[in-house]
Every structure is written in structure tokens, then in C-alpha cells.
Amino acid sequence: MAFPALICYYLFSLLTRNENDAPVFSGEVASGGIGYIVSLMGRLAYLQSRKRTDGTRKGNQMPFSQIDKKGLNACWMQDVLSEDRLSVHISEVGPGERAHPPHIHDGVEAFYLLEGNAALEIGDETQQVGPNEVVILDPGTLHGLINTGDVPIRYMVIIAR
Numbered sequence: 001m002a003f004p005a006l007i008c009y010y011l012f013s014l015l016t017r018n019e020n021d022a023p024v025f026s027g028e029v030a031s032g033g034i035g036y037i038v039s040l041m042g043r044l045a046y047l048q049s050r051k052r053t054d055g056t057r058k059g060n061q062m063p064f065s066q067i068d069k070k071g072l073n074a075c076w077m078q079d080v081l082s083e084d085r086l087s088v089h090i091s092e093v094g095p096g097e098r099a100h101p102p103h104i105h106d107g108v109e110a111f112y113l114l115e116g117n118a119a120l121e122i123g124d125e126t127q128q129v130g131p132n133e134v135v136i137l138d139p140g141t142l143h144g145l146i147n148t149g150d151v152p153i154r155y156m157v158i159i160a161r
Contacts, residue, residue: 071154087159090114093147102144107161110136111145116153119146 067083069075071090077083087107093099102121112134120127120135121144128148129135137143147153 071156085161087161088156090154090156092152092154093118093145094152095147095150097147099145099147102142104140104142105137105159107139107159108136109139109143110134110158110160112156112158114154114156116147116151117149118153118155119148120144121146 063079064076065079067075067077069087069089071092072088075088077086091099113129113131115131117131118129120129122137122141127135129145145153145155
């Protein structure tokens with residue numbers, strides 16, 4: 001299985017669904033935190049970099065390129081990966097403001113709230129999200145994020161395609 005497919009499978013497996021096939025927020029997501037997800041992504045990237053086309057592993061040489069991503073000092077990506085397969089950035093939204101109108105993505109989206117409090121809208125439902133909590137959404141899920149606090153929110157977005 002290719003690197004982004006493994007990420008999608010892992011992220012999707014953390015999100016459970018109810019009897020109507022609607023997303024349900026999993027306690028594992030909040031308690032596991034983004035650190036575990038990023039650690040897993042790094043390990044999978046390392047393993048993918050060592051795989052040759054014939055399925056054997058090569059040495060430890062891992063060439064990287066620096067790419068610009070909003071809100072990050074640096075983002076290093078292995079040269080063997082396509083930049084459009086995994087997107088990472090940091091966003092900030094002012095008090096009482098909406099990040100953007102409700103929208104969908106073509107990949108699994110995970111976002112980790114670094115600071116502040118927000119309301120995540122999914123259809124007609126709202127889920128409160130606080131610092132050090134992660135939300136993972138299925139591709140095609142219409143969603144929006146609103147800052148419900150008195151201070152700006154900062155959050156990391158990860159989209160795997």
C-alpha cells in the first residue's frame with residue numbers, strides 16, 4: 001500500500017460512524033493527539049523511502065526538499081513524494097470569525113487545534129473543539145469551523161489524498 005493510502009486508512013480508522021453512517025467523534029482521536037499521527041506519518045515516509053520498485057529495501061539515503069507551507073517555518077518532504085498527496089499548514093482565525101464557508105476536500109482531513117476554542121459544523125450538527133484536540137473528517141464531508149472564543153484560534157491542517 002502506498003504511503004498516502006496508509007495515512008488515509010489510519011486516519012479514517014480513527015473516525016467511527018453511527019447507524020446512519022454519520023461521523024461520530026472518537027475519544028481515541030482526542031486522547032491520541034496529533035503527535036502520534038505525525039510520528040506514524042514519519043515512520044511510514046521512512047519505510048516508503050527505503051522501498052525500491054522491485055520491493056527490496058535500499059540504504060538510508062533520504063533526499064528532502066523544503067516546500068513553503070502557510071504558518072510553518074519549514075516543511076521538509078522526501079523527493080520521492082508528490083507535494084499534492086499530503087498537505088500540511090497552520091491556520092489562524094480571529095475571535096467570532098469563520099475560517100471559511102462550509103466546504104469539502106478530496107482527501108481525508110485532520111486538524112489539530114493548537115490554541116483557542118472552536119465549533120465544528122458538520123451538516124446540522126455542531127461539535128465543540130478545544131486545545132490539544134484532533135478532528136478527522138472523511139473526504140466529501142461538508143464542514144466549517146467557527147472561532148467561539150475571545151482569542152484567535154490556531155490549528156494545524158493535514159489533508160491526505
